[in-house]
Amino acid sequence: MNILVFIKRVPDTESKIRIRHETKAIVEEGLNFVISPYDEFAIEEALRLREAHGGVVRVVSAGKDESVAVLRKSLAMGADEAFLIKDAAPETYDGLRTARMIARAVERKFPGTDLLLFGKQSVGADNSQVPAMVAELLGLPQATVVTKLEVAHGAATACREIEGGAEKVALSLPAVVSAQKGLNEPRYETLKGIMAAKKKDIPVVTLEELGFGADDLAPQVEITGLDVPAARQSGKVLQGDPADTARELVALLRNEAKVV
Amino acid sequence: MIAVFMETRDGKIKKSSLEALSEAKRRAAELGGQAVAVLVGSGVEGLGSGSFAAGADGVYVLDSPALADYSAQGYALALAEWAAEARPAAVLFAATAMGRDLAPRVAARLGVGLVSDCTGVAVMNGKLEFTRPIYAGKAVLTCSLRSSPQLATLRPNVFPLGEAVPGAGEVVRKDVVVPDGAVKGRVTEVLKEESCEIDVTEAEVIVSGGRGLKGPENFALLRELAALFPRSAVGASRSAVDSGWIGHQHQVGQTGKTVSPSLYFAVGVSGAIQHLAGMSSSKVIVAVNKDPEAPIFKVADYGIVGDLFQVVPLLAQELKKALAE
Ligand SMILES: Cc1cc2nc3c(=O)[nH]c(=O)nc-3n(C[C@H](O)[C@H](O)[C@H](O)COP(=O)(O)OP(=O)(O)OC[C@H]3O[C@@H](n4cnc5c(N)ncnc54)[C@H](O)[C@@H]3O)c2cc1C
Ligand SMILES: Nc1ncnc2c1ncn2[C@@H]1O[C@H](COP(=O)(O)O)[C@@H](O)[C@H]1O
Numbered sequence: 031m032n033i034l035v036f037i038k039r040v041p042d043t044e045s046k047i048r049i050r051h052e053t054k055a056i057v058e059e060g061l062n063f064v065i066s067p068y069d070e071f072a073i074e075e076a077l078r079l080r081e082a083h084g085g086v087v088r089v090v091s092a093g094k095d096e097s098v099a100v101l102r103k104s105l106a107m108g109a110d111e112a113f114l115i116k117d118a119a120p121e122t123y124d125g126l127r128t129a130r131m132i133a134r135a136v137e138r139k140f141p142g143t144d145l146l147l148f149g150k151q152s153v154g155a156d157n158s159q160v161p162a163m164v165a166e167l168l169g170l171p172q173a174t175v176v177t178k179l180e181v182a183h184g185a186a187t188a189c190r191e192i193e194g195g196a197e198k199v200a201l202s203l204p205a206v207v208s209a210q211k212g213l214n215e216p217r218y219e220t221l222k223g224i225m226a227a228k229k230k231d232i233p234v235v236t237l238e239e240l241g242f243g244a245d246d247l248a249p250q251v252e253i254t255g256l257d258v259p260a261a262r263q264s265g266k267v268l269q270g271d272p273a274d275t276a277r278e279l280v281a282l283l284r285n286e287a288k289v290v
Numbered sequence: 291m292i293a294v295f296m297e298t299r300d301g302k303i304k305k306s307s308l309e310a311l312s313e314a315k316r317r318a319a320e321l322g323g324q325a326v327a328v329l330v331g332s333g334v335e336g337l338g339s340g341s342f343a344a345g346a347d348g349v350y351v352l353d354s355p356a357l358a359d360y361s362a363q364g365y366a367l368a369l370a371e372w373a374a375e376a377r378p379a380a381v382l383f384a385a386t387a388m389g390r391d392l393a394p395r396v397a398a399r400l401g402v403g404l405v406s407d408c409t410g411v412a413v414m415n416g417k418l419e420f421t422r423p424i425y426a427g428k429a430v431l432t433c434s435l436r437s438s439p440q441l442a443t444l445r446p447n448v449f450p451l452g453e454a455v456p457g458a459g460e461v462v463r464k465d466v467v468v469p470d471g472a473v474k475g476r477v478t479e480v481l482k483e484e485s486c487e488i489d490v491t492e493a494e495v496i497v498s499g500g501r502g503l504k505g506p507e508n509f510a511l512l513r514e515l516a517a518l519f520p521r522s523a524v525g526a527s528r529s530a531v532d533s534g535w536i537g538h539q540h541q542v543g544q545t546g547k548t549v550s551p552s553l554y555f556a557v558g559v560s561g562a563i564q565h566l567a568g569m570s571s572s573k574v575i576v577a578v579n580k581d582p583e584a585p586i587f588k589v590a591d592y593g594i595v596g597d598l599f600q601v602v603p604l605l606a607q608e609l610k611k612a613l614a615e
Contacts, residue, residue, distance in 0.1 A: 041425070043426065043544055043563070043564055043567075044563065045425075045428075046428075047425045047428040047429050049429060056425070056429065067545065068545075123424065123431060123433065124403055125394060125397075125403075125404060125406075126397060126398060126401070126402070126403055126404065129394075129398060153425075153426065153544065154424060154425050154426075155424060156406070156407065156423070156424055156425070156426065157406045158390045158394070158406055158407075159394040159397070159404055159406060160394075161394075162362060162391060162392075162393075162394035162395045162398070163394045163395065163397065163398035164398075165362070165395065166363075166366060166394070166395040166398035166399050167398050170474070171361075171362075171363060171473075171474035171475025172362055172363075172391070172395070172475060173475065174362075174390070174391045175387065175390075175391075177538075187478075189481075190387070190391075191387060191539070192386075192387040192388070192480070193299075193386060193387055193489035193491055193492055194482060194483055194488065194489040194492075194539075195480060195481050195482040195483045195539075196480075196481045196483070197387075197477050197479070197480050197481070198477065198478045198479040198480075198481065199475055199476065199477055199478065200475065200476060200478045201474065201475040202474045202475070205474070205475060211538065211545045211546075212538050248436075249403070249436075250402060250403025250435055250436050250437040251403050251405065251433050251434075251435060251436075252433055252434050252435065252436055253431065253432075253433050254414070254419060254432045254433055254434055255430075255431070255432035255433075256429060256430070256431055256432075257429065257430050257432075258428070258429060258430070259423065259427060259428070259429070259430050259570075262570070262575075262588075262589050262591070263591075264587075264588060265575075265587075265590045265591040265592050265593060266591070266592050266593070267582070267587055267590075267592075267593040267594075267595060268592070268593065268594050268595070269582070269594075269595045269596075272594075272596050272597070272600040272601050272604050273604050275594045275595075275596060275601065276594070276601060276604035276605045276607070276608045277604075277608050279576065279592055279594055279605065279608075280605070280608040280609055280611075280612050282592055283553070283574070283576070283592065283612075284612055287553075287574045287591065287592070289552055289553045289573070289574050290553075290609065290612055290613065
């Protein structure tokens with residue numbers, strides 16, 4: 031099986047986000063960047079499928095040179111090869127822009143791919159757009175937000191989360207699958223893996239190579255503002271006898287908040 | 291014209307789609323246009339009239355036997371074809387499991403941008419301006435789209451339902467041709483979680499428990515409290531889920547569900563940033579925690595410092611009295 035995994039470099043979820051208002055962008059200095067957590071489930075699933083069926087796991091990230099670090103981590107986890115689609119643009123929050131780069135790379139660089147694995151969303155942009163967009167651009171079926179995946183004989187069955195339950199989706203391969211927590215437990219890198227990853231070459235794919243001209247990837251999303259959320263007003267905290275506080279709280283919910 | 295994709299499950303239109311339609315109606319009024327509902331499926335015309343309850347000026351039904359079961363490919367084909375012909379200024383979806391699966395596909399098919407999981411929509415210079423939380427709610431983005439139609443998904447439970455309109459508009463049926471082989475993936479089975487009352491993303495009242503509950507059996511306390519409210523659900527922190535006390539479906543937060551109920555109880559939940567990511571757009575937040583320094587009190591509208599095992603039963607008792615009045 032030829033498997034492609036798409037990963038994004040994002041600020042870790044503990045990060046304190048500061049905003050540079052002039053550029054309507056977040057301040058990147060001082061942030062710790064990681065593989066978007068859902069993408070780790072995608073890498074792990076690819077490695078398990080390779081262990082079961084044989085084949086090659088290739089990992090691809092679109093972004094700045096710094097993304098090499100997350101690609102290297104995926105190699106240390108056990109991926110066979112890693113590629114950087116070099117895109118120097120700052121975060122656009124535009125899923126279609128990324129999806130077009132990825133779809134083009136799949137067509138030109140990775141023909142013969144059986145399965146395209148993604149995270150269900152990139153934390154930060156929190157878009158949940160790229161996987162389904164890539165599927166549409168390539169005319170492939172999709173299963174998003176998947177917690178269980180079985181692959182056999184050119185087809186896949188996926189369980190995806192829906193409100194109040196799950197949905198079983200039958201797909202013919204090649205297909206797009208996006209990973210939700212619960213799909214597996216991502217492994218840690220081994221020391222041996224880290225050493226081997228250091229020696230591996232990470233080829234760079236340029237946008238020119240993919241046939242994009244200077245204006246082809248202009249974002250459709252126009253950022254009009256970026257701010258920190260209005261702080262919630264600090265509320266009323268009741269202390270003391272449990273019976274009294276319970277009574278008082280219900281009175282507040284009824285008379286002040288008017289939700290009861 | 292602003293169009294809204296009406297999601298149906300079990301032969302009913304989803305409430306979150308009606309919320310999106312209500313918002314479409316308000317913005318369309320500002321823009322001086324119409325709000326229309328778009329239904330996709332096979333033999334779903336009968337559901338069209340339901341859309342008028344949320345103020346639709348008209349209903350389009352995209353019908354094909356090939357669309358009887360949901361498939362992202364089939365539905366995207368039908369919607370994109372319709373949009374290319376009807377040329378709405380915008381198409382809105384509810385940010386549900388289906389809406390999030392489908393909207394990006396429609397956007398890619400039309401070659402247009404999409405704004406996900408909006409919590410606000412305004413009109414600015416004749417276009418829509420969207421507001422959405424990013425970085426798990428640590429920043430708020432406002433943006434518009436250069437491409438047309440403008441596509442967006444709207445977070446459930448955020449946008450108020452509009453008034454029903456008397457003298458409802460027309461239901462227009464369009465037959466869709468889905469070419470053989472165009473749909474390569476389809477839903478074969480829908481598995482309901484047993485005893486799943488209602489999903490946390492759809493609940494109006496959520497009672498969430500964390501590690502402070504100490505064990506799975508104590509979730510019964512929360513269920514009792516939740517049962518006092520209609521459209522309620524039990525939620526959980528990741529620690530409670532990872533301890534195996536309750537299913538992952540109930541997890542609220544960055545790696546769980548994003549919820550915005552009218553009333554959110556956080557019981558024995560410390561209020562880690564990743565938990566807040568999932569629930570800070572709730573309208574009213576109530577915290578019960580024995581630690582007065584717990585970060586959850588910083589976002590709670592109301593809090594009780596105390597032992598949950600004492601407080602929660604008393605709270606249930608008081609609420610029962612109040613709700614009976
Ligand atoms: C990448 C990533 C993603 C994550 N995603 C999520 C997510 O989606 N959702 C999520 O919730 N977390 C998530 N987390 C985990 C998060 O960081 C916290 O670890 C978790 O939310 C803590 O759960 P808790 O509040 O139940 O437990 P704790 O932090 O242990 O808090 C328990 C609380 O209960 C109180 N308590 C104890 N006993 C009592 C009592 N008798 N009466 C009253 N109060 C009592 C304590 O004072 C304490 O405040 C994520 C973490 C990472 C790194
Ligand atoms: N720049 C990128 N490079 C590679 N993969 C990406 C990139 N952005 C998003 N993805 C993939 O698409 C998934 C969903 O991202 P998003 O649509 O941004 O929420 C992520 O979890 C990744 O698997």
